Amino acid sequence: MLGRLSLTEQLDAFHAALDRNEILTGVMARTATLDLPGWYVTAGCLFQTVWNVVTGRPPAQGIRDYDVFYFDDTDLSWEAEDAVIRAGQEVFGGLGAEVEIRNEARVHLWYEGKFGVPCPPYDSTESAIDRFAATTCCLGVRLERDGGWRVYAPHGLSDVFNLVVRPNPVLAPKEVYEAKATRWKEIWPELTVLPWPTGSST
Template identity: 55%
Template sequence: MEHLAGRPRHPGPHRPAGVLRARPAGGRPAGHRLGDPEARLSDADRFLGLVLGDPTVAAVLERAPALGAGEWWLTAGLLFQTAWNGLTGRPPGTGIRDADLSYWDDDPSWDAEDAVIRRGAELFADLAVPVEIRNQARVHLWYAGRFGAAPPAPFRSCTDAVDVFAAPCCAVAVTVEDGRPRLYAPFGLGDLLGLVVRPNPASPAPREVYEAKAARWRSVWPELTVLPWTPGNPGGRPAPSTYRG
């Protein structure tokens, strides 16, 4: 098992330059001192232990390469909500609506994405939740219409998209390379494992989106601590510090 993408990866249009960009959520330590590799590895072990045994997670990770979609990552809800269910003693699948499978293809046409979605519909037809497949190279084309906010700059990789998820607790992604799981968590795992929801200042999502998501999550997992939206937050991408195991 590779913790937090345990070996350097070559930068390029499809790959993040670093294996883990670790910054405590909100600019403050989130459970462990920044720069403490043993703490981060412990968080990774704990998180992966919570999610990799889930049958839906396992099925998506096992089958996703068959899409032939190049760079791909399982992201967001199925991962962090599976972890929350484990942490709070709830049955597997509680509160989970779908599985988000991101891929990156430099062809931003709807037809190309639709072909991948159709393959996925057959590949994942028997799973407990629908698998929502999206080409992250197209997000800027539809973002404003869906969220009513200015779109982000075009993403150059799937991990670019993870960096701007609405809250650090949901900014996690897992892929498989050489038969081994690789974890991307640009803000670390302190908020996720600590059941803390806070707004991501890097996210272009409007306040209403964050508050609606947080309210829905709190209704399912009342143990969550939800921090309020902070007006006037200047935003910005996660700091480019890198940890290599």
């Protein structure tokens, strides 16, 4: 099983799987041209591409959107973030995919209103990725200036390859995790979804 490979071998397999999703590699290449501070392509488009490859599906099947996170705490106004979003719309035009760009330095300003729990300010894009509802989601990839890939995977890659969805009860509410897991299970029935830990109030 891919989840039992060495870390180096897992990274190679991860790279190879993502390379098969031409939309994803297009998003990465075009995002690099925006030169956003601390950016990553992140979350579903990454692990869902791997799920598709592992289960023999088309690499982009079932992927709703492609998330791009960056971190700029020099200007927390909506106008500054909106300018980046508009620039992204120009860059991603014609790609045939929905790309959502978000400045993670601003998340604490709107998170509680959307999800019902307060969110402390993040200090980096990585700290935002750390707080996804499932550890399986905690992934980020970007192209470096030398053409190499930077992979951020604080919980490793074994669960991703083994089709395991594991809760991450540090910020997102239980309802968010369960709703996401239910939707994913409908698309990828091979998944093993682990329950939210008993006694966690998040």
